[in-house]
Amino acid sequence: xxxxxxxxxxxTRDPEMRYTPQGVPVASFTLAVDRxxxxxxxxxxxxxxxxxxxxxxxxxxxxxxxxxRLAAVEGRLQIRSYEAQDGTKRRVAEVxxxxxxxxxxxxxxxxxxxxxxxxxxxxLPDDLPF
Amino acid sequence: xxxxxxxxxxxTRDPEMRYTPQGVPVASFTLAVDRxxxxxxxxxxxxxxxxxxxxxxxxxxxxxxxxxRLAAVEGRLQIRSYEAQDGTKRRVAEVxxxxxxxxxxxxxxxxxxxxxxxxxxxxLPDDLPF
Amino acid sequence: xxxxxxxxxxxTRDPEMRYTPQGVPVASFTLAVDRxxxxxxxxxxxxxxxxxxxxxxxxxxxxxxxxxRLAAVEGRLQIRSYEAQDGTKRRVAEVxxxxxxxxxxxxxxxxxxxxxxxxxxxxLPDDLPF
Amino acid sequence: xxxxxxxxxxxTRDPEMRYTPQGVPVASFTLAVDRxxxxxxxxxxxxxxxxxxxxxxxxxxxxxxxxxRLAAVEGRLQIRSYEAQDGTKRRVAEVxxxxxxxxxxxxxxxxxxxxxxxxxxxxLPDDLPF
DNA sequence: TTTT
DNA sequence: TTTT
Numbered sequence: 001x002x003x004x005x006x007x008x009x010x011x012t013r014d015p016e017m018r019y020t021p022q023g024v025p026v027a028s029f030t031l032a033v034d035r036x037x038x039x040x041x042x043x044x045x046x047x048x049x050x051x052x053x054x055x056x057x058x059x060x061x062x063x064x065x066x067x068x069r070l071a072a073v074e075g076r077l078q079i080r081s082y083e084a085q086d087g088t089k090r091r092v093a094e095v096x097x098x099x100x101x102x103x104x105x106x107x108x109x110x111x112x113x114x115x116x117x118x119x120x121x122x123x124l125p126d127d128l129p130f
Numbered sequence: 131x132x133x134x135x136x137x138x139x140x141x142t143r144d145p146e147m148r149y150t151p152q153g154v155p156v157a158s159f160t161l162a163v164d165r166x167x168x169x170x171x172x173x174x175x176x177x178x179x180x181x182x183x184x185x186x187x188x189x190x191x192x193x194x195x196x197x198x199r200l201a202a203v204e205g206r207l208q209i210r211s212y213e214a215q216d217g218t219k220r221r222v223a224e225v226x227x228x229x230x231x232x233x234x235x236x237x238x239x240x241x242x243x244x245x246x247x248x249x250x251x252x253x254l255p256d257d258l259p260f
Numbered sequence: 261x262x263x264x265x266x267x268x269x270x271x272t273r274d275p276e277m278r279y280t281p282q283g284v285p286v287a288s289f290t291l292a293v294d295r296x297x298x299x300x301x302x303x304x305x306x307x308x309x310x311x312x313x314x315x316x317x318x319x320x321x322x323x324x325x326x327x328x329r330l331a332a333v334e335g336r337l338q339i340r341s342y343e344a345q346d347g348t349k350r351r352v353a354e355v356x357x358x359x360x361x362x363x364x365x366x367x368x369x370x371x372x373x374x375x376x377x378x379x380x381x382x383x384l385p386d387d388l389p390f
Numbered sequence: 391x392x393x394x395x396x397x398x399x400x401x402t403r404d405p406e407m408r409y410t411p412q413g414v415p416v417a418s419f420t421l422a423v424d425r426x427x428x429x430x431x432x433x434x435x436x437x438x439x440x441x442x443x444x445x446x447x448x449x450x451x452x453x454x455x456x457x458x459r460l461a462a463v464e465g466r467l468q469i470r471s472y473e474a475q476d477g478t479k480r481r482v483a484e485v486x487x488x489x490x491x492x493x494x495x496x497x498x499x500x501x502x503x504x505x506x507x508x509x510x511x512x513x514l515p516d517d518l519p520f
Numbered sequence: 521t522t523t524t
Numbered sequence: 525t526t527t528t
Contacts, residue, residue: 001202001231001233001268001269001293001294002136002202002204002229002231002266002267002268002269002293002332003266003267003268003269003293003295003307003309004134004136004204004265004266004267005264005265005337006132006134006262006263006264006396007262007263007264007337008261008262008263008398008462008491008493009261009262009263033261033262033263034261035263035336035338036489036508047263047336047337047338047339048339049263049337049339070493072131072132072262072398072462074132074134076295076307077265077267077307077309077337077353077355078295078307079307079308079309079353086346089521090350091353093337093339093351093353095337099132099426101131101132101398103131103398103460103493104494131398131399131423131424132396132397132398132399132423132462133396133397133398133399133423133425133437133439134395134396134397135394135395135467136266136392136393136394137392137393137394137467138268138332138361138363138391138392138393139391139392139393163391163392163393164391165393165466165468166359166378177393177466177467177468177469178469179393179467179469200363202268202332202392206425206437207395207397207437207439207467207483207485208425208437209437209438209439209483216476219525220480221483223467223469223481223483225467229296231268233268233330233363234364261462261491261493262396262462262464262489262491264394264396264464266392266394269523269524270523270524271522271523272521272522272523273521273522273523290521290522290523291523292522292523292524293523294523294524306522306523308521308522308523327522327523328523328524329523330523330524332391332392334392334394359392361391361392363391399527399528400527400528401526401527402525402526402527403525403526403527420525420526420527421527422526422527422528423527424527424528436526436527438525438526438527457526457527458527458528459527460527460528
């Protein structure tokens with residue numbers, strides 16, 4: 001019923017772009033998200049979380065995000081089931097992004113504002129000041 | 131840049147419907163959200179949080195939610211400034227809803243599924259199973 | 261850096277309790293979380309999301325939650341890697357709970373308040389009313 | 391019952407430190423959070439959201455955050471009611487922080503990791519790798 | 521492996 | 525009262 005994920009982390013590599021047979025773009029990337037605490041050996045651990053972004057948001061991710069960049073992601077956690085080549089059932093967890101914000105390199109050479117993109121970006125404000 | 135609020139609480143009264151001059155519906159309601167801890171006097175405290183829902187989501191809220199109902203709200207926290215009658219500046223905080231889920235009365239008399247509404251509800255899935 | 265998950269769903273079965281060699285309790289359960297949209301075949305899909313709760317929160321979950329119950333979970337998404345019997349690397353995703361709220365059966369026979377438990381539950385308020 | 395806020399924004403000024411009569415530190419600051427959409431006049435709007443951090447987290451905020459810094463905040467939305475000098479009831483909204491992450495200046499001169507602080511920071515991991 |  |  002409710003499924004909300006918010007992550008801040010760094011891309012482990014450049015996003016991978018794919019296109020459906022219908023030409024719908026989808027970007028895949030992995031965020032390295034440090035855990036808040038050290039483990040019992042005093043080491044900082046990291047979760048490597050797969051993310052996907054569809055359509056315009058996917059294109060924006062593919063065009064602008066690169067390995068090492070810091071990003072904030074909002075989305076929902078999706079569990080996909082599939083059958084592996086050996087016939088066993090496997091499950092894949094990934095965050096389907098509703099929005100992706102770029103948190104480093106806040107200003108580009110032309111002095112433009114920090115890039116920030118949402119799946120539902122539009123010229124119409126979400127609430128009108130009537 | 132990122133502004134995400136998730137609340138679960140009960141409506142303190144029936145939602146109030148208004149319409150902009152252009153006829154855009156907007157529902158206002160207040161959620162009573164119990165704090166997780168008791169205060170030093172051993173009393174449970176409650177935050178009364180104002181929420182608004184625009185357009186179709188607003189109509190759904192106005193048509194289905196009533197005083198006392200349990201709801202989960204997702205949205206963003208908005209601070210509006212205005213001038214009071216005495217000329218002083220005031221600020222109002224409210225959560226602009228992206229989605230509202232109804233958490234009690236899970237099945238109606240006809241055995242229908244639990245009602246659940248999102249601002250961006252559509253027949254198109256957010257991610258296509260290609 | 262930041263890793264926050266909020267879910268509302270129903271338990272697919274009773275929680276499973278385990279204890280570490282040191283006696284630390286941990287409860288495992290799976291939430292069925294309906295997706296907000298129907299897919300292209302007009303079917304409602306569901307994500308089955310594994311959750312774990314440690315220590316006192318785990319005991320509370322084990323003592324009170326049962327198959328079919330509606331719950332709200334807050335936590336962080338953890339990806340664990342392990343080696344399968346066939347020597348291949350596998351990954352498991354699970355939500356490590358910070359808090360679990362029980363959303364149905366809001367009042368018990370004695371008229372007590374809705375049960376609600378957090379990992380950090382305490383008599384000390386998080387912010388003091390000085 | 392559930393009250394979760396996640397914000398990313400910039401401090402509008404240096405945090406203000408106070409101490410309760412018992413000596414408990416509390417830091418107050420305001421985050422400027424840009425809205426994702428432009429309004430009908432094509433202007434980007436901003437929400438100015440008051441935040442407070444108690445105890446050790448408050449001290450860390452006071453010691454490290456300054457005007458203009460980019461930060462991610464997790465917490466809960468609290469509505470405080472009080473009586474103004476003219477006898478009218480007023481309400482104040484503020485986010486009580488559970489954790490604050492510093493998002494710019496990711497590495498210090500010594501090459502140390504990005505600073506990141508949580509109210510519940512500890513050497514004990516939240517889940518043990520048993 | 522799945523809940524309503 | 526506001527940040528970039």
